Ligand SMILES: Cc1ncc(COP(=O)(O)O)c(C=O)c1O
């Protein structure tokens with residue numbers, strides 16, 4: 001206690017701060033009371049007689065239990081997920097997208113968004129040699145994508161986000177990437193993460209339209225990873241769902257572009273990663289392919305039911321006339337307001353440091369600042385057989401007990417270096433971390449100059 | 450209410466009885482109090498102050514929460530599963546196997562046994578053409594295996610269980626199957642389910658030894674699906690774990706035969722399917738392959754934490770000196786005693802019906818009786834483009850509202866017909882179902898004679 005050992009050496013810091021994973025609860029965020037009350041009631045229905053729980057939480061729990069086999073969350077559900085929860089998801093999407101209709105039959109619940117994303121890639125990838133499926137992913141990317149593509153022996157087609165324009169997506173770059181790829185594979189899918197991980201950008205409506213037009217022209221299946229849809233902080237930024245923009249572009253697009261959108265219980269204000277709740281909505285999917293999908297998801301029986309229950313609460317939160325509403329809103333707002341504050345702080349503090357340049361954290365939970373490394377440090381890293389930004393992050397961990405992920409883990413333009421840091425630590429701790437990293441960066445630069 | 454419609458037609462029965470899936474809670478089995486109390490405490494730790502909960506349930510919940518990031522089951526765990534739970538699993542295995550040691554590093558927690566089985570197959574399958582991996586599975590089989598193998602483009606090598614000898618496994622049949630398969634693929638894996646699904650047999654110690662010897666001789670990786678390890682009912686039958694037998698055969702075997710064993714929270718006395726808890730233990734796995742496995746499981750982040758917590762309680766149940774012990778044992782014993790009674794009833798009643806022959810349900814949760822179908826029924830089914838036992842089951846569903854799975858869904862010897870029924874309905878309902886099926890069988894036989 002109060003001591004810290006890294007690689008067998010006692011350290012001048014008292015704890016390792018893990019700012020490397022987007023795991024809100026692990027960083028001290030408290031669960032939202034309403035969500036956990038309902039989950040406890042579902043797990044142990046004897047509590048339904050307890051007057052400690054508000055009526056709306058009991059009513060939600062009863063509704064979920066009634067939809068479960070034998071009224072127990074210990075029963076398997078259907079593979080696609082519990083029907084009434086899929087209906088709630090569809091209603092949530094309709095409300096979010098101002099009335100654009102959503103069909104519960106197009107909703108597939110999953111073991112987190114990860115499971116849905118991997119399943120969808122698996123469904124879409126096929127072919128051999130020059131016919132191998134190509135999948136376009138942004139660089140920097142969220143490593144789930146590259147890992148899944150490698151696993152499926154699909155061709156990863158990189159398109160680079162424009163760091164100089166706040167990590168925005170440039171259609172000319174998409175065209176370059178797909179044209180080059182057509183020489184050696186069959187590009188069939190484009191993946192977009194919005195708001196972005198690791199880069200924290202929020203896409204403009206215009207950009208989304210352009211991507212949809214591009215997907216249509218190039219006959220690409222569009223995978224929209226929208227797990228950070230509630231995590232938008234920057235003034236002037238707003239979350240636009242790909243589905244909504246697609247439908248607002250008219251039938252020429254809304255009836256032709258094939259798409260899947262992904263959401264999760266792990267992010268936003270709830271941060272409930274451990275429950276592994278998530279869903280995807282598929283749009284304009286060929287009925288035969290959809291039948292394949294339904295078969296594919298049936299192999300593993302069903303997603304975990306507690307995660308499904310949690311997802312139900314997320315898409316169907318307390319309403320203004322319900323007893324849990326005020327507390328729920330207070331907790332939700334506090335989390336999102338703190339994240340917004342921390343997003344601002346992060347950009348601000350890093351940009352005061354010579355050699356660190358940081359785009360605004362418009363959304364999601366990460367910053368991906370660019371770091372200038374002295375040539376001597378680059379040489380030293382290479383001599384030790386290490387990637388330079390890994391060398392940097394390891395030194396930071398050893399000297400300050402702060403754990404980040406080197407940019408090379410996400411991909412970056414040749415010759416540039418970055419790290420990813422989450423903005424999840426509590427405000428005071430985050431300030432401390434930002435200060436420590438800033439000091440370290442200056443020291444590191446001096447040491448190798 | 451009180452009316453039942455199948456395929457748009459009003460039926461003479463008032464409910465459809467689903468005796469087709471091994472889903473205990475869906476069939477009315479009540480959750481074990483202790484398990485659910487701890488899960489509720491983990492979900493909503495405010496309840497730790499509630500004096501309604503016994504101390505041992507609180508102490509378990511505290512211990513689990515302390516092992517979670519930020520003390521919340523809403524945090525991701527490590528991909529292999531929470532360390533202290535893997536330790537508890539290892540201790541459980543050691544106790545079960547009378548002291549044979551188990552290393553927590555060899556335990557991988559999973560999203561149900563399904564996930565672990567699919568992951569392991571994926572890890573072991575490779576090659577193309579005549580080098581394609583062959584995987585031996587029993588016929589009748591649990592369809593997860595054939596689906597996963599088809600998905601991985603592996604070669605399924607069937608070995609037939611001996612219906613005349615209580616569905617036992619015959620080494621000569623294994624030899625026949627592997628020898629034939631070596632002509633066109635590379636047999637690398639043998640899968641065994643013990644106690645068996647759908648066939649309900651429990652393997653003798655001798656048989657397990659023979660299988661292990663066979664695996665060693667043929668250089669096969671042994672996958673032992675032991676999810677029904679507590680479900681043994683027949684007099685003279687006992688569960689022998691493959692691991693224990695392997696180690697009792699001495700170092701010639703225990704240090705060479707590669708093996709994985711699977712367990713789950715879905716079966717036994719708890720029947721908690723919805724939580725998707727499970728684990729596998731790997732033994733003698735090549736370190737490089739194990740590193741691959743560790744990488745493979747990391748793609749999807751982690752198994753659901755509530756399922757991990759539940760598994761922890763299953764492997765570390767209340768002890769005699771703890772306040773929950775008596776109630777826990779009473780509930781557990783009641784479930785297992787009822788299953789044993791129903792296993793006996795099922796065999797007994799079916800064997801009174803001419804045209805139904807039923808092996809003893811020694812273990813697991815199913816009976817797989819053989820049915821004699823009149824030639825006219827077989828012809829009629831074929832004329833309608835249906836497999837004969839599917840024709841039979843559909844007719845049973847329409848006329849009696851009882852849902853079974855035709856034997857063809859599991860594989861059976863050419864020209865034989867079966868169905869699978871679970872023994873999970875409550876005793877009185879099971880008696881009713883057995884009587885209805887018996888009457889139906891006699892009527893069906895008369896109708897087509
Ligand atoms: C962009 C993105 N997609 C998907 C996921 C996976 O989320 P889940 O926990 O729902 O599997 C994450 C998790 O960090 C993510 O950042």
Ligand SMILES: Cc1ncc(COP(=O)(O)O)c(C=O)c1O
Pocket residue numbers: 301471560561562563564591593642646674676712713714715722725726727
């Ligand atoms: C033999 C066998 N293995 C594995 C499973 C899968 O169990 P789980 O729910 O843990 O995925 C089942 C489920 O019925 C089974 O019968």
